[in-house]
Amino acid sequence: MSAPYPEKLRQLEELFALMPDRGDRLDLLISTAERFREVPPEIARRPFPEDRKVPACESEAYLWARRRDDGTLKFYFAVENPQGISAKAMAVILDDALSGAPLEAVAAVPDDVIYKFFGNELSMGKSMGLMGMVAMARSSARRALAGA
Template identity: 65%
Template sequence: MAVPEKLTDTLETLEMVPDRNERIQLLIDLAGRFEEVPPRIARRPFGEEPRVPACESEAFVFTEERPDGTLDFHFAVENPQGISAKAMAVILGDALSGAPLAQVAQVPTDVVYRVFGRELSMGKSMGLMGMVGMVSAMAKQRAEGKGV
């Protein structure tokens, strides 16, 4: 199963920036575009169900169904210093919203390393991979519910 095309494009764009500092700058700019989940989707307290397991930045993932049955993904990041989580949220929200559910369900969690490189702490890796895993799991759950 192919990775959603837009995610492939995003990863290839990032990998075209081999200089670590330039890539970090790109990711910081992405984090600056982070928009929290709108109140029509979710309000605080968010509860435990949408909480990303193992994410120390206290990230939450929410979905909104599109008319075509695909999902928009929305995020909240409670840690004001969770800048990597915000960058990851922007990447996942941009690249996976509206993508075929079966493809989103297959996105491997190690895309985190293609985005951030290998120089991540175990805790940070776990949290970011948890975000990817949660998005995939939500897509899988919805796809199975629809018999996709």
């Protein structure tokens, strides 16, 4: 049986799919990035630990996951590159879509989900960085499922 898919992620994908025009999609991503809120100090303070840094992300994104009472995860992010707008947009999307989602569903989110939001015109470096954010969220869910 295939893993469940996060419902909020599916809804966001449908929203972006309604925007075939590249400019409209970019504008939506920019407005999404503008909702970015950095990890609160009660979760992490600078200097952020290296083990929370997203590998391959050149915007210096960091990710934290905290267990909630219902067993799901709440995700927090920092993006140190002030020009890392795409990383901020991806952070907002992942928080909106995966915080509170069933761990099994988060653990199965594929890397290439980034293209549902950004389209295919991403550099390899940018793709790797954004996929790295997805992978780190996925790893957090897998560790939580394993009881780590």
